[in-house]
Amino acid sequence: MVKSIALHGGAGAWRVRPGVEKSIETIRKCTEIAWRKLVELNNSLEAVVEAVKCMEDSGYLNAGFGSVPNLLGERELDAGLMTSTGLIGAVAAVKATRNPILLARIVAEKTPHILLAGENADKLALMNSLPPLPPMPEVVMERYREVLKKVFRDEPADYFYKALKTFVESNGVFHGLIQKLIEVYDTVGAVAIDDRGVLAAATSTGGVILKLPGRVGDTPIPGAGFYASSSVACSATGIGEFIIKTMPCLRLGMEYESRRAPEDALRSIFNYVEKNVGSNTMGLIAIDKDGKILYGYNTEAMLIGYVVKGEVFVELKPEPRIKIIHDV
Numbered sequence: 001m002v003k004s005i006a007l008h009g010g011a012g013a014w015r016v017r018p019g020v021e022k023s024i025e026t027i028r029k030c031t032e033i034a035w036r037k038l039v040e041l042n043n044s045l046e047a048v049v050e051a052v053k054c055m056e057d058s059g060y061l062n063a064g065f066g067s068v069p070n071l072l073g074e075r076e077l078d079a080g081l082m083t084s085t086g087l088i089g090a091v092a093a094v095k096a097t098r099n100p101i102l103l104a105r106i107v108a109e110k111t112p113h114i115l116l117a118g119e120n121a122d123k124l125a126l127m128n129s130l131p132p133l134p135p136m137p138e139v140v141m142e143r144y145r146e147v148l149k150k151v152f153r154d155e156p157a158d159y160f161y162k163a164l165k166t167f168v169e170s171n172g173v174f175h176g177l178i179q180k181l182i183e184v185y186d187t188v189g190a191v192a193i194d195d196r197g198v199l200a201a202a203t204s205t206g207g208v209i210l211k212l213p214g215r216v217g218d219t220p221i222p223g224a225g226f227y228a229s230s231s232v233a234c235s236a237t238g239i240g241e242f243i244i245k246t247m248p249c250l251r252l253g254m255e256y257e258s259r260r261a262p263e264d265a266l267r268s269i270f271n272y273v274e275k276n277v278g279s280n281t282m283g284l285i286a287i288d289k290d291g292k293i294l295y296g297y298n299t300e301a302m303l304i305g306y307v308v309k310g311e312v313f314v315e316l317k318p319e320p321r322i323k324i325i326h327d328v
Contacts, residue, residue: 002290006287007030023060031051034054044194047194047200048190061188062209064077068140068209078220083228084200090114090115090220090222095133098133099130199231201227203225219240229256232288234285235285237302283297292324309328
């Protein structure tokens with residue numbers, strides 16, 4: 001068997017995102033940490049949880065400490081994980097837990113449930129001595145203030161934001177809060193395989209900036225934001241509503257089950273996505289049972305980290321948008 005790991009820091013319009021260099025440094029650091037964990041413990045679940053926790057703790061990516069606020073300035077966090085052995089757990093709309101991925105693991109390993117949400121999920125975190133969510137870092141507050149300052153100056157470009165703006169304009173309680181939503185869908189995620197052949201996936205997010213309070217996206221939904229089967233592990237990022245509609249991670253697993261080649265499987269997924277919900281909507285990373293690393297996105301760019309022959313690589317570039325790394 002072969003060990004392999006890949007991380008993502010989100011897909012979207014990275015040109016408008018402040019702190020890009022810090023985000024790249026974070027992905028490099030977290031990839032190195034997770035790879036060491038995979039080598040030392042030979043445990044793919046430990047590796048992806050460590051990777052996502054590292055990204056949650058950074059303050060520069062939209063997960064955990066760095067999560068963006070909703071329309072009312074609150075943070076509501078989601079996370080999910082799954083392994084090819086059948087372990088699965090997720091949390092949604094938690095407000096007081098620094099590392100939702102650790103809480104998702106508790107749900108998976110210590111409860112009879114798959115998904116817990118809201119304040120009672122936060123209570124479970126408290127019962128298990130998980131660290132609380134600190135106040136927002138200044139870089140996130142600056143981003144939030146900038147969006148609010150530009151209320152209604154520009155016309156949102158895509159369906160998701162147009163629909164949200166229409167809702168806000170028709171509801172007095174929200175009116176005046178939105179002008180332009182920044183198109184960076186920077187959920188974080190990790191996928192890995194260990195020498196035992198166990199595949200694992202983990203995903204975490206603060207959701208889309210200025211989302212409606214109570215909104216839950218794809219991240220805690222198995223088959224949408226994360227998925228692991230005996231053939232492939234997948235973590236997705238993008239506009240959550242569109243990811244839920246198309247279920248790209250589940251579809252990738254189904255493509256593998258039909259014995260399609262990795263390149264064909266990935267292209268089939270994105271052909272389906274673009275046909276049904278359009279372009280500039282999502283990206284994903286995956287690892288298959290042979291250790292091959294796959295990624296694809298239809299946004300401007302996607303921040304990705306992975307390891308080949310013990311060397312860490314970090315990519316943030318517009319091309320190629322679909323890639324298979326065979327020799328890991």
